[in-house]
Amino acid sequence: MSTRPTIGRGPKVQAAVHAATVAELAATGYAALTVEAVATRAGVHKTTVYRRWADRDSLVADALAAHVAADVPIPDTGTAEGDLRALARALAAWLSGPTGTAVVTTMVAEGVRVPAIAELKRDFFAGRLERAAVVVTRAVERGELPAGTRPDAVVKAMMAPLYLRALITAEPVGDEAADQAARTALGAARAGVL
Amino acid sequence: MSTRPTIGRGPKVQAAVHAATVAELAATGYAALTVEAVATRAGVHKTTVYRRWADRDSLVADALAAHVAADVPIPDTGTAEGDLRALARALAAWLSGPTGTAVVTTMVAEGVRVPAIAELKRDFFAGRLERAAVVVTRAVERGELPAGTRPDAVVKAMMAPLYLRALITAEPVGDEAADQAARTALGAARAGVL
Numbered sequence: 282m283s284t285r286p287t288i289g290r291g292p293k294v295q296a297a298v299h300a301a302t303v304a305e306l307a308a309t310g311y312a313a314l315t316v317e318a319v320a321t322r323a324g325v326h327k328t329t330v331y332r333r334w335a336d337r338d339s340l341v342a343d344a345l346a347a348h349v350a351a352d353v354p355i356p357d358t359g360t361a362e363g364d365l366r367a368l369a370r371a372l373a374a375w376l377s378g379p380t381g382t383a384v385v386t387t388m389v390a391e392g393v394r395v396p397a398i399a400e401l402k403r404d405f406f407a408g409r410l411e412r413a414a415v416v417v418t419r420a421v422e423r424g425e426l427p428a429g430t431r432p433d434a435v436v437k438a439m440m441a442p443l444y445l446r447a448l449i450t451a452e453p454v455g456d457e458a459a460d461q462a463a464r465t466a467l468g469a470a471r472a473g474v475l
Numbered sequence: 476m477s478t479r480p481t482i483g484r485g486p487k488v489q490a491a492v493h494a495a496t497v498a499e500l501a502a503t504g505y506a507a508l509t510v511e512a513v514a515t516r517a518g519v520h521k522t523t524v525y526r527r528w529a530d531r532d533s534l535v536a537d538a539l540a541a542h543v544a545a546d547v548p549i550p551d552t553g554t555a556e557g558d559l560r561a562l563a564r565a566l567a568a569w570l571s572g573p574t575g576t577a578v579v580t581t582m583v584a585e586g587v588r589v590p591a592i593a594e595l596k597r598d599f600f601a602g603r604l605e606r607a608a609v610v611v612t613r614a615v616e617r618g619e620l621p622a623g624t625r626p627d628a629v630v631k632a633m634m635a636p637l638y639l640r641a642l643i644t645a646e647p648v649g650d651e652a653a654d655q656a657a658r659t660a661l662g663a664a665r666a667g668v669l
Contacts, residue, residue, distance in 0.1 A: 310587045312506065383587075389642050390584030393504045393577075399645070406644050437644070438659055441635035448583050449638055450600050450631070451593070461668075465632055465659075468666030474658040 295347075297323040298330055302344035307383035311341065311391055341387065342397040348384055349405045355412055361420035362467055368413055369439050369459035376447040377454040385447065410436050417470070427473045434475040439466035489541075491517040492524055496538035501577035505535065505585055535581065536591040542578055543599045549606055555614035556661055562607050563633050563653035570641040571648040579641065604630050611664070621667045628669040633660035 301323035305314050316337060320327040334340035356367035375381040392399035414432035421430050442462040446452040469475050495517035499508050510531060514521040528534035550561035569575040586593040608626035615624050636656040640646040663669050 311584070312588055385643075386584055386587055390505070390580055392645075393580055394506055402643070403645060410644075434655075437636060437639060441639040442631060444639055444643055445631060445635040448642060449579075449596070450604075451586075451597060461628075464668040465663040468668035469659040469662035472662030472666055474655075474662035 294323075294325055294329060295333070298325060298333070298340070299344040299347040302340055303348050303380050303384060306341070306344075306387050307380045310383070311387050314341070316340065338391070338395045339397070341391065342395060342401060345384055345388060345398065346401050348380065349401070353409065353412070355415060357416075357419070361416065361423075361425045361470075362463065364416035364420070365435070365439050365463035365467055366460055368416065368436070369443065369463040370456055372440060372443050373454045373456065373459035373462075376443055382447045385444070389448065426470050430470050430473075430475055435466050435470045438469055438475055439463055488517075488519055488523060489527070492519065492527070492534070493538040493541040496534055497542050497574050497578060500535070500538075500581050501574045504577070505581050508535070510534065532585070532589045533591070535585065536589060536595060539578055539582060539592065540595050542574065543595070547603065547606070549609060551610070551613070555610065555617075555619045555664075556657065558610035558614070559629070559633050559657035559660055560654055562610065562630070563637065563657040564650055566634060566637050567648045567650065567653035567656075570637055576641045579638070583642065620664050624664050624667075624669055629660050629664045632663055632669055633657055 298319060301319045302314070304322060305319050309318070314337065316330050317327050319340070320330050323330075330340065334343060353371055356364045358364050358367060376385070388398060388402040388405070392402045410433050413436045417426065417430060417432035417435045420426045421428060421432075426435070439462050442465060443454055443458060446454045446458055452458070466475070492513060495513045496508070498516060499513050503512070508531065510524050511521050513534070514524050517524075524534065528537060547565055550558045552558050552561060570579070582592060582596040582599070586596045604627050607630045611620065611624060611626035611629045614620045615622060615626075620629070633656050636659060637648055637652060640648045640652055646652070660669070
């Protein structure tokens with residue numbers, strides 16, 4: 282049959298199509314993304330894609346959800362500076378990697394138009410923030426940061442300069458930028474303004 | 476003639492089409508923007524738009540450039556906190572206004588694909604940063620901030636949390652967020668980490 286997927290059905294096809302979708306987003310952006318190109322990259326027939334996903338928007342929303350579902354390890358180095366730096370470096374590595382900025386850009390741009398992507402973006406960042414916040418809670422408990430410091434505010438202060446670089450100023454997002462972002466958040470937290 | 480613009484030619488047409496393009500971006504986003512809708516909103520015939528702009532991308536790039544060309548007043552309140560707060564409030568007002576976030580989102584999303592928009596984004600932010608940096612230079616001269624503080628780093632530390640809210644976490648971007656962003660930047664700067 283001409284519509285039979287060449288790499289089999291089930292989870293393997295789904296994973297291949299998800300990965301191909303994210304790779305196409307990184308290569309061409311959402312506007313130029315076609316189901317044909319995704320199918321070719323995934324090694325499946327395009328009807329396989331159409332059978333599983335109603336349209337391009339739901340394909341992209343689903344692929345983004347799969348991509349960001351991967352868990353991020355939460356560091357426990359014993360100091361606020363070590364933990365924040367580890368978090369910042371992990372975020373910087375993702376943003377400067379082959380897919381991170383494309384995934385974020387797509388969430389920002391298409392979240393305006395596609396409710397499923399807006400919801401995904403909200404849940405993704407809320408989840409990351411919530412998990413990362415524990416490093417600040419621990420630092421407050423150790424007396425490294427003032428009592429009453431808001432954990433989410435510190436994590437956001439660390440994340441914000443990295444997203445600014447990736448999305449707005451198009452500056453490199455490497456370890457140096459990550460360490461600077463961690464120091465900025467920590468400096469503000471120690472000053473008691475977060 | 477059917478192609479005669481209904482509001483006249485020249486700068487008035489151009490300004491009306493620019494404003495209509497930005498309004499359409501805010502209302503529907505780039506993906507759904509059509510020249511027809513822009514023409515209707517501007518009160519001109521669509522051939523008037525096509526005669527002046529080769530395609531949708533150049534129309535949008537041109538409208539964004541016109542929108543961000545408006546100058547932003549640089550405060551001089553006498554204190555770093557007052558100046559940074561005024562800058563942050565102006566940025567927050569723009570981001571939470573009817574067009575700011577749509578303009579930024581379009582720059583972020585389409586800058587990936589359209590070189591003219593990428594260049595515009597880079598120039599826009601570099602220009603804003605450069606002009607705003609004087610408030611930090613003055614604060615260092617007054618002895619309010621440590622010598623060696625990098626003006627652009629302080630301004631970016633103030634801007635970053637507001638862009639994070641507007642683009643990523645979709646939290647409100649009002650005066651409260653602006654004041655918090657100014658305090659964060661100032662706290663980090665006073666701590667000597669910027």
